[in-house]
Amino acid sequence: MTTAVQAISDTDISAQDLRDLLDAQRLAYSANPMASAAERKARLKRLKAMVLEHRDALMDAMIKDFSARSRHEMQLAEILSLVEMVDYLSGQVARWMRPEKRRLALHLQPGKAQVFYQPLGVVGIMVPFNYPLLLALGPLATALAAGNHAMIKMPEATPHTSTLMADLIAKCFDPALITVVNGGPSVAASFSALPFDHLMFTGAGSVGKHVMRAAAENLTPVTLELGGKSPVIIGADFPIEAAAERLCYSKSVNAGQTCVAPDYIFIPREKVEAFKQAYKQAFQRFYPKVSDNPDVTAVISERHQQRIMSWVSAAKAQGACVEPASDEQVNDGTRRMVPLLVTQVDRTMTLMQEEIFGPVLPLLPYDSLDEAIEYINAGDRPLALYYFGFNKACQQKILSHTHSGGVVFNETMLHVAVDDLPFGGVGASGMGHYHGKEGFITFSKPKAVLFKPKFNGMSFLYPPYGGFIDRILGFLIR
Template sequence: MNTATQAFTTEDISAEALGDLLARQRASYRANPMPSADERKAKLALLKEMVLRHKDALMDAMSADFSARSRHEMQLAEILGLIEMIGYLSKRLGKWMKPERRSLALHLLPGKAQVIYQPLGVVGIMVPFNYPLLLALGPLATALAAGNHAMIKMPEATPRTSALLAEVIAETFTPESVTVVNGGPAVAARFSELPFDHILFTGAGSIGKHVMRAAAENLTPVTLELGGKSPVVVGPDFPLEEAARRLCYSKSMNAGQTCVAPDYIFVPEGQVDAFKAAYKKAFNTFYPKISDNSDYTAIISERHQSRIAGWVEQARAAGAQVEPVTDEQVDDGTRRQVPLLVTNVDRSMTLMQEEIFGPVLPIMAYKNLQEAVDYINEGDRPLALYYFGFNKAHQQLILNFTHSGGVVFNESMLHVAVDDLPFGGVGASGMGHYHGKEGFITFSKPKAVLYKPKFNGMKMLYPPYGGLVDKVLGFLIR
């Protein structure tokens, strides 16, 4: 690792050193506060070339951090997702940068009103462990497209990936433009206390509260991507086996360690057993075995394994029924985990209160759609909501009578891959967006600008009032 990277990857990096790094980035930004479209595209091209050049090493590092991670999933969800996002941003940022004309009231004429999108300055990006490459470089790409500089705090749970990304970023960008900071919770806390121009945090809501509290000391605007319990409702008109197949694919992706993974499922009353059988069939078709299966990803750490097991055992003790999707015993030395289907659950269980973030799927029966909607609305607003069914009235009920960051009909999770859609939560699942044009705006200041010519029409409204002013006001108000 080169010295430029090593200076900012120690566990005990001080608040002063972090502040100095931020000051250097601020000074660099001030020297070129409105980079051209070509300059921004050049940085995005560097980022793309970096990802492609180091993709194998980065995937090796991620797999080692997880103890086992599907290479195909990494290529699909992290590498391809990044490349497509960079291409999308590069194609559109020139258009987004153009000043937008706005209308003027009659009494303000002549003149010209417009909005210009100015870079904020320096953006702080705080990254979770589950998709460490995509959730570091995706926000970075959007911040660069908006003309900003960036500091990235990588997760301590992925030490190999975090160290390697710090190294390749240092080889690609100057520290005054983009840099990576590594370290544990103390470094994360110091990072969130820096007076950035914007902070984007992706992770648990419990940590997001601390980040927001620290940012408030500097009045730093914050975008929070927090996840939550994303529900699924399978309608009576949707083929049950097909629903199970689609949901098994998305829930199994990254072993359920995805912020928009299906967290619990409602199926029509009387169809729970059929759904479980269809889900088991789908899983065992996708993954004939778990041990030594390069297609199946492991849990990130023993701590998270213990957390998931504890929640399952608590639910079992409270009366829940727990069924593995296969009788296989995993013995390959990794943290790959057999998925579990859990029924007879209620909201008092931790499993039904906290985001599971693992291959455990609670299943509940419902009598009518309103019952499922009422249950969803009684909890925190989720990051995503999924409805399987073709009935337009039911789809409209879901859209109008629930709140969530996003809604997908007849599929799950894929809305995240649509670059042109904003991505973000609502309430407990987060605030703000960073995909699409909305992401560009998040990292920009929409600055109001009014131009007035030499001729001054406002002089007709100057005091002393009366006479001409009364006539003009009377005309305008009518």
């Protein structure tokens, strides 16, 4: 297998080549349109074995792409999460495949009603840069569990990982079952315009709009996993030091490049200074140094780093106060960053309008829970919402008075790792789900099936109407 990096450009593969790959997968699917549970489990087992056998090479590739990436984070957030998901799917797929019995009304008796879960066919998967392993193979595993074939478009921002992924999939799987496509923006545009049976996109909302528009030309159903500004509210009853520690950890993972990372935090007004000090202490305890620290992940590219810093500079010019989590000047030649805490922000700043996707954390003082909820509800519905507090009434108010893809109490991001929970956004943060049973359903067609016996019970309701039939209908209606 080659490990050389191929240039990922718009000329790597043509629109016709993509259509030929899709046609080959459609043909292969039509030859076996209802893969057995044993076949699906075997595919999942092979996928897991591929990842475990080549995990060091995959981590090396991701480190090259990011300029610095924590192996511990990769093993936890990408490899372990994927292995756990595959094991969970393997254990559930046979049960999920069984037709589900449904209720049949009295006037339709005798008979039997059920839902038959049928694979859709060929699924397209478009992968973002931030977790290129998990967000390629996680949706793939769910699609395989549902009995589908799949084409994967890897991100151009991770050329080493994307090239290696294409090599590994080609080595371990028939391209008529799974194939990986690499290329730049025009390849991505052609990929999204293919008439898949389902298309899943993970990434920015601005790109998701284009993907959905292209898919609409083919009436292709889409699942969009986007993101947005996931807020945190720290309740007055939660220890501020514990909140700072937990939030420092979750915001530092992958340098904040996580779709469900805390994006801004509401803090009781009188505790803002205490939070800042506790956050800085936690960061310096977790990472005594940033330069050359293998535990610290870098921002994916210089372009993304410049974007983040331009937003910070603009906020500062508008009156925001910016404080680094430590005084260290990073000079190791990577894109590792010391996190920045930003106060005195308002909604007019770009920093408070766009998803940050980096190690910058705005802090907002608040005086009442209603105030924080009103602010959150005035913006787009987020992918996740986090509340730190033990008051059951406040927790219930968060659940009933806000909309978000998911809610976590007294922690952040961990709901994504719960394999039996659906994961997905709402409104601007996305649509559809691909974890758990809901993910299996996303990549399946729940087909309505009605069985009728030889005896025709409906004959009692045939015309001519009146008399006996009307008495039957009156009885049924009552």
